[in-house]
Amino acid sequence: MKRIESDSNPSVKQWKKLLTRKEREKTGTFIIEGPHLVEEALSYNADIKHLIVEENFPLPESWDTGRIPVWQVTEKIIKTLSETEKPQGVVAVCGMTDSENLDLSSKSKLVLIDGVQDPGNLGTIIRTADSAGVDAVILGEGTVDVYNGKVMRSAQGSVFHIPVVKMNLKEAVESCKKSGITVYATSLKDSSDMRDIQPAEGFALLVGNEGSGVQEAWLKEADEKLIIPIFGKAESLNVAVATGILLYELQRTRK
Amino acid sequence: MKRIESDSNPSVKQWKKLLTRKEREKTGTFIIEGPHLVEEALSYNADIKHLIVEENFPLPESWDTGRIPVWQVTEKIIKTLSETEKPQGVVAVCGMTDSENLDLSSKSKLVLIDGVQDPGNLGTIIRTADSAGVDAVILGEGTVDVYNGKVMRSAQGSVFHIPVVKMNLKEAVESCKKSGITVYATSLKDSSDMRDIQPAEGFALLVGNEGSGVQEAWLKEADEKLIIPIFGKAESLNVAVATGILLYELQRTRK
Numbered sequence: 001m002k003r004i005e006s007d008s009n010p011s012v013k014q015w016k017k018l019l020t021r022k023e024r025e026k027t028g029t030f031i032i033e034g035p036h037l038v039e040e041a042l043s044y045n046a047d048i049k050h051l052i053v054e055e056n057f058p059l060p061e062s063w064d065t066g067r068i069p070v071w072q073v074t075e076k077i078i079k080t081l082s083e084t085e086k087p088q089g090v091v092a093v094c095g096m097t098d099s100e101n102l103d104l105s106s107k108s109k110l111v112l113i114d115g116v117q118d119p120g121n122l123g124t125i126i127r128t129a130d131s132a133g134v135d136a137v138i139l140g141e142g143t144v145d146v147y148n149g150k151v152m153r154s155a156q157g158s159v160f161h162i163p164v165v166k167m168n169l170k171e172a173v174e175s176c177k178k179s180g181i182t183v184y185a186t187s188l189k190d191s192s193d194m195r196d197i198q199p200a201e202g203f204a205l206l207v208g209n210e211g212s213g214v215q216e217a218w219l220k221e222a223d224e225k226l227i228i229p230i231f232g233k234a235e236s237l238n239v240a241v242a243t244g245i246l247l248y249e250l251q252r253t254r255k
Numbered sequence: 256m257k258r259i260e261s262d263s264n265p266s267v268k269q270w271k272k273l274l275t276r277k278e279r280e281k282t283g284t285f286i287i288e289g290p291h292l293v294e295e296a297l298s299y300n301a302d303i304k305h306l307i308v309e310e311n312f313p314l315p316e317s318w319d320t321g322r323i324p325v326w327q328v329t330e331k332i333i334k335t336l337s338e339t340e341k342p343q344g345v346v347a348v349c350g351m352t353d354s355e356n357l358d359l360s361s362k363s364k365l366v367l368i369d370g371v372q373d374p375g376n377l378g379t380i381i382r383t384a385d386s387a388g389v390d391a392v393i394l395g396e397g398t399v400d401v402y403n404g405k406v407m408r409s410a411q412g413s414v415f416h417i418p419v420v421k422m423n424l425k426e427a428v429e430s431c432k433k434s435g436i437t438v439y440a441t442s443l444k445d446s447s448d449m450r451d452i453q454p455a456e457g458f459a460l461l462v463g464n465e466g467s468g469v470q471e472a473w474l475k476e477a478d479e480k481l482i483i484p485i486f487g488k489a490e491s492l493n494v495a496v497a498t499g500i501l502l503y504e505l506q507r508t509r510k
Binding site for chain 2: 120124127128129130131132133134154156157158161162195228229230231232233234235236237238240241242243244245248249251252254
């Protein structure tokens with residue numbers, strides 16, 4: 001284990017830059033923090049480039065760090081690399097997965113995201129999609145960066161369980177149609193009550209921006225528009241909650 | 256409309272204190288911000304004590320401010336009273352509703368909350384409960400303060416649509432049993448798949464803390480423990496998402 005004591009160390013300075021989207025995209029790497037996320041990354045063979053631990057952090061014996069470089073650093077350095085109020089002593093630098101190679105035609109349950117802006121919402125959608133057994137999550141243009149720290153923390157490791165990839169939604173919808181997957185979009189207008197349809201075995205659920213919903217351009221392409229009935233006085237549901245309700249409704253007979 | 260220009264004005268100083276739980280509890284008042292929340296408060300006859308608007312904020316004609324004192328203030332004062340990065344020009348001081356008088360026996364659909372800590376989660380649960388036509392939300396001990404600004408913003412006005420009250424969970428559960436309401440609790444252990452039960456017409460759904468779930472003491476009192484099936488690799492669902500999925504599942508035949 002190598003040791004770094006100065007927060008002006010060039011590696012530390014470089015890692016810190018990964019808290020910006022620009023640097024993440026330039027380098028193809030991102031930061032995760034906290035023992036739970038690091039453990040998920042290790043368990044699911046994520047591409048961990050560096051493991052950075054505070055001097056007092058007890059490295060669990062069950063962690064197989066193999067050939068990953070492990071750096072012991074000061075509490076101050078961990079704080080520099082953390083975005084949370086109470087850093088938990090461990091941070092990792094990971095490489096992004098190559099999303100170019102995702103073959104959508106091999107997937108039968110998808111979530112497509114059109115412009116979700118809040119990192120907590122995106123992370124929660126990814127966690128929910130994973131729970132509901134979805135095969136991949138597609139991020140359309142205008143969606144918040146999945147490698148944002150808040151997204152990572154809300155997703156609680158689900159980004160390491162299923163592919164989460166950026167893709168043009170037009171292409172994604174066309175690909176679904178080619179493979180015979182039904183595209184359902186959430187919409188408050190001209191839509192069917194989710195409980196009244198007979199869900200398709202293979203489906204893509206398209207959800208949209210917190211304020212404006214799914215864009216008209218994609219709504220037009222959907223096979224069916226769905227609405228969750230509102231029994232009370234709220235105008236709508238949070239997008240992550242709506243995604244959860246719909247994913248379970250669409251799989252109401254899944255065993 | 257009266258005008259305040261100095262942020263050391265005693266009223267401003269007093270209002271600012273309402274950003275702390277201690278002062279909110281001492282005075283029985285709280286702050287909401289942004290036109291949407293203020294409009295909901297006006298529409299649902301919340302007890303608005305003061306309406307505070309920035310000098311350039313266009314007061315909508317549809318807002319019936321009646322006998323509510325309206326204060327015109329500087330941008331700096333609005334910023335002082337706001338917890339968001341981009342304040343939207345309007346803030347209101349509201350009085351808490353008297354929750355002592357809530358008669359649970361008149362309610363047939365409830366959500367009971369045991370120790371939810373994250374303000375965004377609590378707000379989203381309240382918004383979800385409102386959407387799902389729940390009659391009241393009960394906050395057990397250890398739950399984050401509902402008058403926290405982040406709770407208010409996530410709830411998007413639903414706190415003005417349905418009663419949200421603090422209550423001892425033991426009392427709440429006993430009251431449900433007396434009125435013949437079935438108490439369902441979420442639990443990962445010894446629980447029934449939510450899709451396998453025949454939901455009761457009147458129910459209380461008990462959900463718990465983000466990390467530890469519903470306390471054993473209340474689980475024992477529940478009529479039935481429910482689980483949402485996990486089809487993927489995630490360990491669990493976010494508590495607000497789980498609440499949404501369960502509330503709609505429990506009302507799968509509601510018209």
